[in-house]
Amino acid sequence: MDLQGTKEARTQEEGADGPLDAYGAGGGRSNDYHKNERRDSHSHDNPSNVHPLRRRQSPFTYPPGTRPSAASGSTAPPRREPSPSPQAVVIPEALGLSSRDQRILFKARRNPPVTKKTLSELDLPCIMSNINLRMDANFDRDLHFKPDLDGEKGKRKRKEATDYWGSMATEIGIYAYHAATSGDAEDQAQGTSQRTFEPRLPTMFETLQEVIKTLVPERDHPSVMQNLEVPLLMQQIRKGVLDMVALATWMAALLKTHCAPMRDEWADRMVEQITEGSQSQDPKEIVNGLQTLFAILEAMKLDVANHQIRTFRVLLIEDTVPFLQEYFEGKISRGNFHVESARLWYLAARDRAQEEDEQRSPTTASQSDDGLKPLEALFRGIADQLLQFTPPDEFPETFLFDSDRLWQLRSTIQNLINLEIAWYIFESYVHKRSRYLSARVETYSTFCTRIWSLMEDGMDAEGQPISGIDEDGPEYRGGARWIQNMRSIALEIARFACAACCLDSVVADEVITPIEAALEWHLSNETDLFHYFQNAMREKILTATLSSACKYLPLSPLAICESQRTTPSATNTGPLIPAASSNSNSNSNTSSSTISGTGNGTATTSQSSAPQQYDIERIGMRLAHLGILHWRVWAPLLYMRDKIADMDSEPVAFV
Incomplete structure (x- = not known):
């Protein structure tokens, strides 16, 4: 990792034409760490994401004499529900899911709370181009990154994470039911868009693979690709033969090889939680293990970023004025x-x-x-x-x-x-x-x-x-x-x-x-x-x-x-x-x-x-x-x- 990140970061910053905003400034660019907030990628309904030309367009108007009216008896066509994708999974009625579980299953975010994108702001080029961090380094010797979970923003993020992991527990239970009943053909035939949901497990495994590859040396990437091959994992889940304990044990051994010794206890706890959940067939306990796993990954990335801050602290401070x-x-x-x-x-x-x-x-x-x-x-x-x-x-x-x-x-x-x-x-x-x-x-x-x-x-x-x-x-x-x-x-x-x-x-x-x-x-x-x-x-x-x-x-x-x-x-x-x-x-x-x-x-x-x-x-x-x-x-x-x-x-x- 060389020091060219400084010049590269400047080039990236100079190419940005957005307004300047400090920490917590409303409507500004923000992050997930060090008092900052990043707008989640799934929040597409925010007006700020709409192109200004589209916002200025006048609404559609009907040609003269063709506008439908109540008097003519014309009615708007009924709204068609989107068709389920080939990956959609049927919700078994026999499980008797509550309305809350079904709502979370449909509405929870699609990605885990920790992704390669959310962690990217902890990469060295982003650290070198973070003006707030550069300024803070001049005034705080103990400067370090930490997850931003304070205030209303933190409350919202915790709520989103709770809903995501709740939906994941329900999804694991549904996969287990289908595997145990051999995928009831009649239930599959009667499935409609109201009784199916888009699974999150494939995305979670893809995210897990991406994040781990950013944290381990390249020599370990083939092993990561082999053990976290998403199509194979999903096939094993559908057939009910995935050995989650073996997978968790492998991940713990890999992470303990590269993380700080203080994280070893977390890795052991993750294996214990997944083992207990697998033996008791309790999806919630398995999800607790997955939560611990993603917490370990985030902590490892934070450890690396904070080490880089300490390593490049002198450079960050001395380069403050020219930067x-x-x-x-x-x-x-x-x-x-x-x-x-x-x-x-x-x-x-x-x-x-x-x-x-x-x-x-x-x-x-x-x-x-x-x-x-x-x-x-x-x-x-x-x-x-x-x-x-x-x-x-x-x-x-x-x-x-x-x-x-x-x-x-x-x-x-x-x-x-x-x-x-x-x-x-x-x-x-x-x-x-x-x-x-x-x-x-x-x-x-x-x-x-x-x-x-x-x-x-x-x-x-x-x-x-x-x-x-x-x-x-x-x-x-x-x-x-x-x-x-x-x-x-x-x-x-x-x-x-x-x-x-x-x-x-x-x-x-x-x-x-x-x-x-x-x-x-x-x-x-x-x-x-x-x-x-x-x-x-x-x-x-x-x-x-x-x-x-x-x-x-x-x-x-x-x-x-x-x-x-x-x-x-x-x-x-x-x-x-x-x-x-x-x-x-x-x-x-x-x-x-x-x-x-x-x-x-x-x-x-x-x-x-x-x-x-x-x-x-x-x-x-x-x-x-x-x-x-x-x-x-x-x-x-x-x-x-x-x-x-x-x-x-x-x-x-x-x-």
């Missing part, structure tokens, strides 16, 4: 990707950055070199979208393959702001009671941990909402989860307030009511308090981002990727947990703003805590990594194309 530039140049030149609005967005961000610097005093103005100003404008523009109260409709088109990472950064940043608001409400209540926090740093750390643990309710291990949560769509600011857990968060704040004020351990309504009202108001409205923390967060994030960007500019993409493993300089070395800094003077005996539910309030200047500084440095490193790669691709193509002639005098690196 993307070549890819987008082709798309733009053919008019398949429109980025002028993104250029206008950048120019507007650059103008805002220039105006902002002009309005600042010399001591507070940006100290960046003039050569870094264009890159700094990019970071300021994207930071504004990450920090704004309402989620942006979308990020610029040039961030198409980074949109998921930007939404995640936005969610983290907004959670930081929300936690600061919650801490502010707590301190305001304490100071209103003329109390003093004796162990403020420890209290703050515990407070953030407790509030964030409440936010993790309804989320999976990867921080994503569990199915059923946020069903109306993603709330990227994080407000949906905050509102959903409003009562619990307010109760936790009230508990901290009671402990700080030496009140009764049982939280009274007079404590929780104003706290809950204030929390709901400030989280649901773009208040002055939000603007204060937004502006403070913006300065901190931009400072951290530009600091990291200056370090990354002379580095290669691989070096930048490896640098992300370095722990930031802050003393906190734990996981990235949104934390909030204090906003009130700890020695103050009075609140700096009202605690009422409608007060906007103002916050006083405060020192950032070590946990928050750690989080901000992590955000800055992530945003700088993303921005530097983006800048190297798009600065010469779009943002700075009018100044390419002056690039030699600019210290900004494009490559």
Whole structure:
């Protein structure tokens, strides 16, 4: 397997004229693995599969005077049922199949859930041409393929697989009945299209043969062809003499020769299931063995693909910028990707950055070199979208393959702001009671941990909402989860307030009511308090981002990727947990703003805590990594194309 797959993949991509879509984009090109979805080949009824010229054709019209009508007594000819093919199998009435079994027998998909086509996206040329994977390789060291079974799409795929294997169990039972009764001639003669079905077993064996041949060396192909000769297997099935146990044993031995040792247990289980099913004449148990067999094949292909990702990871990362530039140049030149609005967005961000610097005093103005100003404008523009109260409709088109990472950064940043608001409400209540926090740093750390643990309710291990949560769509600011857990968060704040004020351990309504009202108001409205923390967060994030960007500019993409493993300089070395800094003077005996539910309030200047500084440095490193790669691709193509002639005098690196 050579490295020419990279150039070949580019050629394949450049020949595609479809629109660009990121992961999960509706109506776009998608796959079965790594968060992607492929539209199944049997779904021919989707309107997107209809040629546009056919869709624009006007409906058929009858010549004048010949249109049939009810008055003339004309009726449409009865619809004729399709005639069964020569391979059609009669459904024996003696089996007494339920209506559900018959429906699945007719309606289930024709191909197994795992086919050579569905696995083809795990081939090396497809891996090398997968732009999403190339981008993800820069940000995730543990990147690997896995079946996409999440969400509605995953539910649909599982349902299709269940129906397919259910129909296969029924089909095996029908073949066994015909073999035992020697194919009742009278039943065959009376068979009609309503009592026959098109068998799936031949296609399953053909698929099995094709997939196994892609997973074993060529020297084993004659053995595969000999043992999986479809006409011979079907003849043996019709006569009831197929030795499924011997076939399963042979396949297990073949697969165990070439798969990882960790898959051997699966192969043995497959043989046991088929053996038990054959001995007990239970088609469902035989089908369980077939399911295990196809699961082994999929796992083997995934193992190969993930090994290739690890092997070619360095190549994928180092080739990111030239690959993307070549890819987008082709798309733009053919008019398949429109980025002028993104250029206008950048120019507007650059103008805002220039105006902002002009309005600042010399001591507070940006100290960046003039050569870094264009890159700094990019970071300021994207930071504004990450920090704004309402989620942006979308990020610029040039961030198409980074949109998921930007939404995640936005969610983290907004959670930081929300936690600061919650801490502010707590301190305001304490100071209103003329109390003093004796162990403020420890209290703050515990407070953030407790509030964030409440936010993790309804989320999976990867921080994503569990199915059923946020069903109306993603709330990227994080407000949906905050509102959903409003009562619990307010109760936790009230508990901290009671402990700080030496009140009764049982939280009274007079404590929780104003706290809950204030929390709901400030989280649901773009208040002055939000603007204060937004502006403070913006300065901190931009400072951290530009600091990291200056370090990354002379580095290669691989070096930048490896640098992300370095722990930031802050003393906190734990996981990235949104934390909030204090906003009130700890020695103050009075609140700096009202605690009422409608007060906007103002916050006083405060020192950032070590946990928050750690989080901000992590955000800055992530945003700088993303921005530097983006800048190297798009600065010469779009943002700075009018100044390419002056690039030699600019210290900004494009490559």
